[in-house]
Amino acid sequence: SATAKLQMQSEQQEMYIQQLLQQLDVQQKLISDYEIEKKRYEERIQGLTSDLGDRTSEARALREEMHGKKRLEITVQDLRERLQHMEAENRNLQQRVNEASPLTDHQKELLLHNRMKSCSAPPSIMAGSIDGGQAGGAGLADSGEEL
Numbered sequence: 001s002a003t004a005k006l007q008m009q010s011e012q013q014e015m016y017i018q019q020l021l022q023q024l025d026v027q028q029k030l031i032s033d034y035e036i037e038k039k040r041y042e043e044r045i046q047g048l049t050s051d052l053g054d055r056t057s058e059a060r061a062l063r064e065e066m067h068g069k070k071r072l073e074i075t076v077q078d079l080r081e082r083l084q085h086m087e088a089e090n091r092n093l094q095q096r097v098n099e100a101s102p103l104t105d106h107q108k109e110l111l112l113h114n115r116m117k118s119c120s121a122p123p124s125i126m127a128g129s130i131d132g133g134q135a136g137g138a139g140l141a142d143s144g145e146e147l
Contacts, residue, residue, distance in 0.1 A: 103111065
């Protein structure tokens with residue numbers, strides 16, 4: 001009976017050892033699965049971090065481009081305002097010059113000839129602007145138009 005008792009203890013210990021080995025196998029499998037998933041997530045995080053860096057750089061470049069465009073728009077607007085001011089000043093000065101010393105007919109013809117050379121408008125349009133029925137025989141130089 002002592003042998004039977006030892007035999008039974010031995011079988012119970014063997015069964016307990018088998019259960020522990022099975023638990024060990026299950027835990028090792030869980031650990032292995034965890035490590036595989038952890039590696040996948042780390043790779044995904046690395047990829048997403050890289051994408052984020054690329055998008056951040058792209059956004060920074062776009063912001064810089066937008067700031068550049070805004071600066072250019074402001075500069076263009078400033079230049080337009082300056083041009084308008086200078087055109088008005090030019091018209092005033094031209095009017096003063098015309099009042100002080102009107103152009104002779106010969107000077108008007110030369111002016112028309114030079115304008116026709118540099119202008120893409122047909123000569124009939126340009127000629128019409130001199131003799132186009134302006135009151136008092138005033139020509140281009142007297143019209144306040146820029147030279």
